[in-house]
Amino acid sequence: MDKESLQMRCKSLLSLPLLFLLSSCSSGYDFKQSHNYSKRIKFLVMHYTAIDYEKSERVLVEKGGLSAHYLVPESQDPSYGERELQVLQLVKEQDRAWHAGNSYWQGRSDLNDHSIGIEVVNVPSCSDRAPSMEPEIATIEYGAEPFCVFPDYDPKQIELLIALSQDILARNPDIGPTQVVGHADIAPGRKLDPGPRFPWYQLYKAGVGAWYQQQDVEYYWRHFSAAPPSVAVIQQALADYGYGIAVTARLDQQTLDVLKAFQTHFLPWQVNAQADAKTAAVLFALLKRYKSKKADKNFALYQELAEQPQEFAALGHEQLYIEYPQRDVSSRVDVNNKYQFKSYRRRGEIIIDNINAERAEILINGETINIARPLKTGHSYRYSLARRTRDGVNTLHIKSVFPEDAKLSIRIPAPELKTKQGAIDFAAVDALIQSEVEQGFPGAVLGVVHKGELVKLSAYGYARVNQGEGSLPAQPMTEDTLFDIASxxxxxxxxxxxxxxxxxxxxxxxxxxxxxxxxxxxxxxxxxxxxxxxxxxxxxxxxxxxxxxxxxxxxxxxxxxxxxxxxxxxxxxxxxxxxxxxxxxxxxxxxxxxxxxxxxxxxxxxxxxxxxxxxxxxxxxxxxxxxxxxxxxxxxxxxxxxxxxxxxxxxxxxxxxxxxxxxxxxxxxxxxxxxxxxxxxxxxxxxxxxxxxxxxxxxxxxxxxxxxxxxxxxxxxxxxxxxxxxxxxxxxxxxxxxxxxxxxxxxxxxxxxxxxxxxxxxxxxxxxxxxxxxxxxxxxxxxxxxxxxxxxxxxxxxxxxxxxxxxxxxxxxxx
Structure with a gap:
């Protein structure tokens, strides 16, 4: 029977029960696309396997285990051989793979029903403190952290992954930038893959996934560094972005887990699980770019809370802050409107926040500084003091402000540490430490700060020595080596x-x-x-x-x-x-x-x-x-x-x-x-x-x-x-x-x-x-x-x- 005859036959059977129609005419219905539908696939989830290709394939294919839609090998994996890298598909995209487990993202749970999962081979170096269980079960089912250290991802492997991801996104238009996530994002506390070494930013540059705009981070950072947002505000912003987190106003375990997952994705150089101002700034910048109404709502809440009276005194932002006119005027005329601050020769700046003054005469170390004339109402000015400062104590004198009832404020930031090595001869110090390293002393880093300058920063010896046959090779000490500083x-x-x-x-x-x-x-x-x-x-x-x-x-x-x-x-x-x-x-x-x-x-x-x-x-x-x-x-x-x-x-x-x-x-x-x-x-x-x-x-x-x-x-x-x-x-x-x-x-x-x-x-x-x-x-x-x-x-x-x-x-x- 041809297609036209089948369609006519089906139209004549419309009065029959629906079940009969479905069984007899499933391929012959008229079709008119409804606007009220969406694709099943909403998310793309990235994983690492933490075991080599051969074991990964076995675990993901054999009965009773896990699965994923795709497996991406890595170069120089002996179990893969010398074949050219090629993606292996394990489950058809329209079918459900078992990769996400207990999971949540953007209002949906059990993401196996809504996602495509990609496993990327990434093999760690594990210590003898790993759990006593089979590697393929320990690393995939339970995660390897904190027992394993993962290497950088293979560049060829990432090229394959990007091409695969671009292809998936082209076929699944409902997967937006914020729907490309890691296993850690959808299961924080239980999973950390694909880990802090995963190149999320590289994927973003190729059109895969979300990232923030630096100017937005700087905008929020200026606010949050002065007055950090509350834990509750950060929790709400994380929830609005997509994480499964309850707003408890406490830095509880669920929040620490989510923060760690968020930083692993977007601040991999700062995975400290802390609700700090930088993390909050990146979070709000992401909301601003992809969910602007949520960003505005949360920022308004932040501002409302920030304006509420604090239970404790807020600290200033500078070593010297002056409000003019001076509140407590002394009868000893020469002591009024005079201040001291710390600076160094050829350094320092002054910030003048003008309220309604037209002119002001300000002296630094007895010399008048050149400032705008006239001053603009409500304008802020920054001027270098490099021509007038000296090492140690410096003086500031507000000599006059016009008109008499005008107001302004002055701020002078404290000195920051500058690096200037070579001006002082530390040869005797170097000789002592270096000679002792040659005699068997393990290692050291020495820093010397003098008059606002880091005048010496030197590393000597080894961060870890070679303990003999079978041990790790000696690791040289570097200037940025971290130390357990004990007491x-x-x-x-x-x-x-x-x-x-x-x-x-x-x-x-x-x-x-x-x-x-x-x-x-x-x-x-x-x-x-x-x-x-x-x-x-x-x-x-x-x-x-x-x-x-x-x-x-x-x-x-x-x-x-x-x-x-x-x-x-x-x-x-x-x-x-x-x-x-x-x-x-x-x-x-x-x-x-x-x-x-x-x-x-x-x-x-x-x-x-x-x-x-x-x-x-x-x-x-x-x-x-x-x-x-x-x-x-x-x-x-x-x-x-x-x-x-x-x-x-x-x-x-x-x-x-x-x-x-x-x-x-x-x-x-x-x-x-x-x-x-x-x-x-x-x-x-x-x-x-x-x-x-x-x-x-x-x-x-x-x-x-x-x-x-x-x-x-x-x-x-x-x-x-x-x-x-x-x-x-x-x-x-x-x-x-x-x-x-x-x-x-x-x-x-x-x-x-x-x-x-x-x-x-x-x-x-x-x-x-x-x-x-x-x-x-x-x-x-x-x-x-x-x-x-x-x-x-x-x-x-x-x-x-x-x-x-x-x-x-x-x-x-x-x-």
Whole structure:
């Protein structure tokens, strides 16, 4: 029967039951396209397999396993052979592949029903800490992180992937830019593929997927860096973009998981799971480009919340902010409208925000600066002060403003750290460290800040040494190597956070600890003040080994759970002496201060310092748990060679015995506090910490960011009456009391800290000088007896600090 006859026959049968019609005439209906329909395929989902091609094909094809629509091989995969790379189709696009699992994106769940899945072969290098299960199950079903490190994707493979994706998008017009996603996007917390090495931006440039416009990021960044959006606003924006996230106004686990997935996709160089201003700016820029109404709605909510009265004092954005006319006018005429600020010769700028002045005469160091005449109402002006500034204290005088009732404001940003090497001869320092590297010292990075300039940044030796046959090759130290800075965490994370909170009026160190931790009661806890913890005079023992069942306080104080450990710190750890009996340097003090910060800020310690302190300064290399935030071991200096065993001399259940590289060394931080603690856990590079030392030398400001009020800096570095080697947390030179740390030339005003892994910092306002020496001295052989042992690296002068510090001072003083 021909087609025309079949159509006539079907028309004559319209009165018959529908089922009969469907069975008899399915290919012969008249067709008229309805406007009210859409394609089944809405999403394109990218995955990695984490196993080689042969295993990937087997897992994705055999019964009872997973599947995907396409599999993309990689070059130089022995299991693929020397064939020319070619995409393998495993499931027809109109059929349902089992690749997404429990998933959600843009209002739809169970995305297997609505998506095409592409698996891309990407084989990791895994440590012996991987789960004890078959690789193909562990890596695909459960993900390999944090146990595996993934390489860059193969360029030829990505060319194939782009061509395939373009072809899929051409056939499936309902897949828009924001519907091209990674497995991590649709299943955050459960999946991280295709990982931070996946070239999303390259795909976007080829017309596959979404990306943001830089001018939009900068627009939102200007707002968010001054007043970060609330967690609730960020959660709503993430939900509006497509993520499955509930708005709880808390930085809870679901939010951390989604933030990590978002950063892995759009900020792969900053995977820290923090709700910082940069992440929010990128998120809003994406909404602006692809969902502009959602962006406007969320930004309006942000502005509404930002305008509400804060519970704490907002900090300024500069070292000097002046409103004219002056509010408190003195009867001593010559003291009015005169100010000081810090700058350096041939540097600095002034910002004039004019309200309604027509003219103004402003003097810098007694010289009138040239500004616009007349001034425009409501206009902002920026002028360089390079021709008039000098090193150190500079003066500003608002001599006159016309008309008399006119108003304006003046801002002067704080100095930022500039790089200028070669002006000072550090040959003696270099000779000392280099000679010791040749004798077996592992490695170091040295940074020297002097008068606003990074006058030295040098790397020596190895970040990881070769331990013999079968081990990884030696890894050279580089200037941007990250270090486990150990107890320098106390200063450059915990102390900075405390100083920030005091500056905002959210913390009073003279109040009882129980004012902030209500359950901190009993056994004399009520009389302990916050400052007692800062001065190590609360009476706590030097250490409690929560990670060991045989710790000196007994089995009740054994904890491998962060929340349990924090409760033991608050309620359980007994005192060994009376309050203020003497200074006893104690990790417990700073572990408890870390908990206090979390209680005040309602944020995890790492989230707070990374998003509220480091991010405004552009520091994305200062992180806790770096291996969970986009860094790889080769970027980090190794510490102990045989884990926490001291060369096989220490044993406890679960002890690590592999080379530590990217895992915090401190046992209490690693085992009992999930890598985030007030006393240890921060990883940092020398240049990043050097920027923080400049912030402190500026007395709390850096560029147009103020994190700490000047008087709070002064309060924390001031010597204690009973022992001038102590400030509030900071250790001080103390007129030679700590010569091994600060050397013989440090001024009495010098302060800093040390870290067990081999790190030392010195900040000396008298010389406008800071020294940051990071070493991996503990990455060396352990010698001695079972109970009396030593690290070889600590027997070198570089590992003892004082000689290097002394030679740096001598180079500066000889200038």
């Amino acid at each position: 320098n965490t106390k200063m450059f994370a915990t102390n900075l956070a405390l100083m920030h909170l005091v500056s905002q009026g959210r913390l009073d160190i003279n109040k009882p600890i129980s004012h902030y931790l209500a359950e901190y009661t009993g056994q004399g806890r009520e009389v302990r003040l916050v400052k007692d913890l800062l001065t190590h005079s609360a009476g706590y023992p030097a250490v409690v080994d929560f990670h060991r069942a045989d710790n000196h306080l007994g089995k009740p104080f054994y904890s491998l759970n962060s929340e349990r450990t924090k409760q033991l710190l608050i309620r359980g750890v007994p005192f060994e002496m009376m309050r203020e009996q003497r200074h006893l340097y104690s990790d417990v003090d700073y572990m408890l201060l870390g908990v206090l910060i979390e209680r005040i800020t309602k944020m995890p310690l790492d989230a707070y310092v990374e998003s509220r302190l480091f991010a405004p300064l552009g520091l994305n290399t200062l992180v806790f748990n770096p291996l969970q935030k986009g860094f790889i071991p080769s970027q980090i200096a190794a510490t102990e060679i045989e884990g926490n065993t001291r060369g096989g001399r220490v044993h406890f259940e679960g002890v690590r015995d592999h080379v530590l590289q990217g895992e915090v060394h401190d046992e209490k931080a690693f085992y009992s506090l999930a890598g985030v603690a007030g006393h240890a856990g921060l990883f940092a590079d020398v240049q990043g910490v050097a920027k923080l030392t400049q912030l402190l030398l500026n007395r709390g400001s850096y560029g147009e960011v103020q994190l700490i009020r000047p008087e709070v800096v002064d309060q924390f570095i001031k010597p204690r009456a009973r022992d001038e080697s102590y400030g509030l947390g900071w250790r001080r030179a103390g007129n030679g009391a700590r010569k091994w740390h600060f050397g013989p030339y440090a001024s009495p005003r010098a302060y800093g800290h040390t870290g067990w892994t081999g790190t030392v910092t010195v900040i000396d306002p008298e010389y406008d000088l800071a020294i940051v020496l990071f070493t991996n001295a503990r990455h060396s052989q352990v010698t001695g007896s079972q109970s009396d042992y030593r690290f070889k690296g600590k027997e070198f002068e570089t590992g003892k600090y004082g000689s290097v510090i002394t030679r740096v001072y001598e180079a500066i003083l000889a200038r």
